[in-house]
Amino acid sequence: MRMLNEHAVSSATKNVEESLDATTARLASLIYAHTPHDGVFSQRISGLYLSRFSQITMDSVKSYYLPSLSIVAQGAKSISMGQEVFPFGRSQMFVFPVALPIAIKATQASDSEPLLGFRLELSPQKIAELVLKVFPKGLPPVRQRSAGYVTCADLGVVDAAKRLMDCLSNPGDGELLAPLVMDEILIRVLRSPIGVHVAEMGITDSGVQRVAKAIAWLRENYSHQMKVSELAELVHMSESSFREHFKSVTSMSPLQYQKALRLHEARRLMVTGSVDATTACRLVGYVSASQFNRDYSRFFGSPPRRDVARLR
Numbered sequence: 001m002r003m004l005n006e007h008a009v010s011s012a013t014k015n016v017e018e019s020l021d022a023t024t025a026r027l028a029s030l031i032y033a034h035t036p037h038d039g040v041f042s043q044r045i046s047g048l049y050l051s052r053f054s055q056i057t058m059d060s061v062k063s064y065y066l067p068s069l070s071i072v073a074q075g076a077k078s079i080s081m082g083q084e085v086f087p088f089g090r091s092q093m094f095v096f097p098v099a100l101p102i103a104i105k106a107t108q109a110s111d112s113e114p115l116l117g118f119r120l121e122l123s124p125q126k127i128a129e130l131v132l133k134v135f136p137k138g139l140p141p142v143r144q145r146s147a148g149y150v151t152c153a154d155l156g157v158v159d160a161a162k163r164l165m166d167c168l169s170n171p172g173d174g175e176l177l178a179p180l181v182m183d184e185i186l187i188r189v190l191r192s193p194i195g196v197h198v199a200e201m202g203i204t205d206s207g208v209q210r211v212a213k214a215i216a217w218l219r220e221n222y223s224h225q226m227k228v229s230e231l232a233e234l235v236h237m238s239e240s241s242f243r244e245h246f247k248s249v250t251s252m253s254p255l256q257y258q259k260a261l262r263l264h265e266a267r268r269l270m271v272t273g274s275v276d277a278t279t280a281c282r283l284v285g286y287v288s289a290s291q292f293n294r295d296y297s298r299f300f301g302s303p304p305r306r307d308v309a310r311l312r
Contacts, residue, residue, distance in 0.1 A: 020155045023162055024091050028073035030165040031116040038114070043168060045178050047121035053077075053106040054114040060103035062300055064264045067122040067201060067212075069189060070094045071153050071161055075115030076108035081147040082251025088150045093157060095194055096148040097122070097201045098212045098249055099219065101260035118161050120185065124212065127186060128202030134190040139199055145207065147251035149194040157192070160185045210235040211249045214242070215257070222261045223285035228254050262286070263299050270308045277304040 035041055035052035042049055053075070060080060070079075076089030080103040081096065088094050089108060096102075109115035131139075153161075164181045167173040189198055200208035213235050218226070231254060232242035246254050266280040275283070281292040297303050302310070 016155060020091060020158060023155060023158045024073055027071070027118065027158055027162045027165065028116045030162065030168075031073055031118060032114070034165070034168060035116070044171075044174055045164065045167065045182075047123075047182075048164070049119040049121075051117040051119070052114050053109050054111045055106065056109055057104075057106045059301060060105050062101070062103050062264070064099070064101045064261070065096070065119075065121075066099045067097050067124070068095070069120045069122060069185070071118040071158065073116045073118060073158075074113060075106065077115055077117070078105045078107055079103070079148065080105075082256070084147050084251040086148045086150050091153055091158065092150060093153040093189070093192075094148055094150050095122070095189065095198055097198060097208050099215055100147060100250060101257070101264055118165075120161075120164075120182070122186070122198070122201065124201045124209070126183070126202075127190070127198065128204075130183065130186055130190060131199045131202045134187060134195070135199060139196055139203065142196055142200060142207075145197065145245075145248040147249060149197050151192055151194045154188070154192070157185060157188045160188060205236075207245045208249055210237060210242075211246050214246065214254070215250075218254075218258055218261055222258060222265055223283065225285070226254070226258055259295060260299065263296055266292070266296065266304070267300065267307070267311075270304060271311050280304070 031050045032052065034043065035050050038053050038055075040049055040051045070088075071093045072089050072091070074090055076087065078085055078087040079094060080086075081100050086094055087107065106115045160181055164178060164185065167178040167181065186198075189195060197208075200206040201212070203209060214231050217231065217234060228243065229239045232239045235242065237245065243253065246257070250257055252260070262284040266277075266284045269275050269280045269283060270277065277293065277296075278289055281289050286292040293303060296307070300307050
């Protein structure tokens, strides 16, 4: 009898694995169909981004992302945030609960099997609504925070992501069904092993939400001089506690975060606004042009003029 039970469990596990593999392959084919070439592409469904990369990248691609859920449908990559590095690959998902400057590397990709990624921005307001349903008795204690979290994506999450992709083919589905599927994805993520960390995004006065509030201020006032003590006061924390929480959630200090934010904004202004480095330097709050050039070169790997010419 015991052998029969073990055989039944083994068979069921094998069926789930086969279903996950087939569903992930279908998600990969849909991503490939909606990415005409290498790059990152925004979709008609708000907050949905798809990516394709056909080569391993030796140098990191620097970007700035809002809180997101990422799923790899094919290949593998690593994401760096501050001092932390998070490698993940096929059928794995990665979540970061606050807006962050990040560095991405494609670690497994080729012309025949490109890296294919699915990214969905997370809404703290929507998570706040769903947390009450998923955790009606309150959140379990959070012992250790990080800038990001990696776990295996189960069949339910991957299947929901595939169905969200299916909505792209029908405008009516995109308007009526996509919001429901997005809620399902969030509920399944909240019920996953990393769900409690995502849930903190929607809990008033949680450590994550306080850091998010400080980040929102920095994003709106990146060109202003900032005192950490005043930022801590804004979110009703002591300076020492704020520094500790900020570092645990972003893997960088508030000053390091502000510098990265300024450099990303300067880059955006030069690429899309057709301003020169001197003007961008001043607009983002730098006093010294030479210091701006040094910081920019160190952060992005090349001086402003060369980097912007390459991007264009």
